[in-house]
Amino acid sequence: MAPTAPEIHVAVDLTVLTLRDGALNVLLIQREDEPHRGAWALPGGFIQHGEDLDAAAHRVLADEASLGSGAVHLEQVKTFGAPGRDPRGHVVSVSFMALGADLPDPRRGDDVADARWWALADLGEVTLAFDHAAVLESSIERARSKLEYTTLAVTFLPEEFTVSQLRGVYESVWGATLDAGNFHRKATRTEGFLVELDRHAAPTGGRPARLYCAGQGNYLVPPLLRIGD
Numbered sequence: 001m002a003p004t005a006p007e008i009h010v011a012v013d014l015t016v017l018t019l020r021d022g023a024l025n026v027l028l029i030q031r032e033d034e035p036h037r038g039a040w041a042l043p044g045g046f047i048q049h050g051e052d053l054d055a056a057a058h059r060v061l062a063d064e065a066s067l068g069s070g071a072v073h074l075e076q077v078k079t080f081g082a083p084g085r086d087p088r089g090h091v092v093s094v095s096f097m098a099l100g101a102d103l104p105d106p107r108r109g110d111d112v113a114d115a116r117w118w119a120l121a122d123l124g125e126v127t128l129a130f131d132h133a134a135v136l137e138s139s140i141e142r143a144r145s146k147l148e149y150t151t152l153a154v155t156f157l158p159e160e161f162t163v164s165q166l167r168g169v170y171e172s173v174w175g176a177t178l179d180a181g182n183f184h185r186k187a188t189r190t191e192g193f194l195v196e197l198d199r200h201a202a203p204t205g206g207r208p209a210r211l212y213c214a215g216q217g218n219y220l221v222p223p224l225l226r227i228g229d
Contacts, residue, residue, distance in 0.1 A: 011093045012056045013044035013080075013132065015139035016065055016072065018103040019156050023119045024172045026136065027106060028128075029064050030114035035087045036129035038113065042136060044093065057096045064115060065098075066107040072100035073155045078138045085131045097139040099155045144173055149223040151193055154214040162201050162209040163187055163194075176227050186224055192217020 016027040028040045043064040047056050057074060061067045074096055081092035106115040118126070120140070128136065146152045153169045154161075167183045170176075188194060192215045200208035 006090060009089060009091045010047045011044055011091055012047065012053060012060060013042045013093045013095045013135050014057060014060055014065070014098055015042055015077070015095065015136055016061070016067070016098040016100070016103070017139070017143060018100050018117070019169065019172055020102075020117055020119070022168060022172060023121065025117040025119050026123075027065055027103075028116065028118050028126075029109070029112040031129060032111055032113045039129040040118075040126055041129035042132045043115075046091075053094050057098075061098060064106070064109045064112060066109075067098075067100070067103065071103065072098040073152065074098045077142050078135075080131060080135060082131070093135070095135045095139060097142055099143065099152065101156050101158055144226070147173055148225055149220050151214065151217055151220065160197065160211045160213055162211060164209060166194075166212075170224070174226050178227075183224075188212075190217075190220050190222075190224075191215075193220060 014027075018025055018027075027043060029043050031037055031039050031041055043060050045056065045060050045063070047053070048059075051059070053076070054074070061072070061074075077095045077097045079092060079094050081090075083090055085091065085093075103117075105117070108115045127133075143152070147170060153166060153173075156169045156173075157165055163184045164180070166187060167178055167180065170183070171178055188196070194212040195215050197211045197213060199211050201211055202208070
């Protein structure tokens with residue numbers, strides 16, 4: 001008789017990122033049930049029968065983050081499957097990164113004790129459940145890397161924005177201060193990145209800043225490299 005195949009469960013875990021008060025924030029939920037009851041974790045859940053991965057990720061966004069499918073940019077990041085990562089059994093998790101502009105406060109789902117945004121700078125003393133610290137780290141690095149060579153930074157902004165606001169996205173995600181003039185020159189001269197509009201932002205005491213919207217391009221050529229790269 002052939003040996004019985006081990007039972008392996010598949011789940012999705014989501015790193016939902018947005019900017020709040022100029023700081024990069026991640027959505028965490030406080031677990032209602034064991035294992036790790038009371039601990040903070042990334043939103044996630046098991047795949048349901050007949051459900052594909054993207055549908056599961058959108059379901060988790062709706063159930064645990066109160067976000068619809070059109071509110072965020074969603075993409076797969078990495079698969080985590082080390083035995084022992086979940087005390088309930090062998091669980092393989094496909095991690096997703098979800099990025100959005102000015103995302104709202106979450107409404108706590110039925111299966112979680114709490115849900116709220118955390119600034120990354122405030123997570124130093126927080127021990128995340130399971131291996132979610134590694135899951136979070138991989139998504140943060142993916143976001144930082146993709147800002148170098150894609151137009152993904154505009155995902156964090158409203159439809160119309162200033163170059164200063166765009167620079168703020170890079171500074172918040174990269175954790176670095178960028179030269180304003182050099183950034184403006186690179187961003188506005190990169191083909192397909194920005195479209196200049198014929199209006200300005202509301203004045204704030206100085207010269208009104210020109211407004212832009214996202215261009216049609218997906219990649220930055222040449223890339224906007226992080227300091228030291």
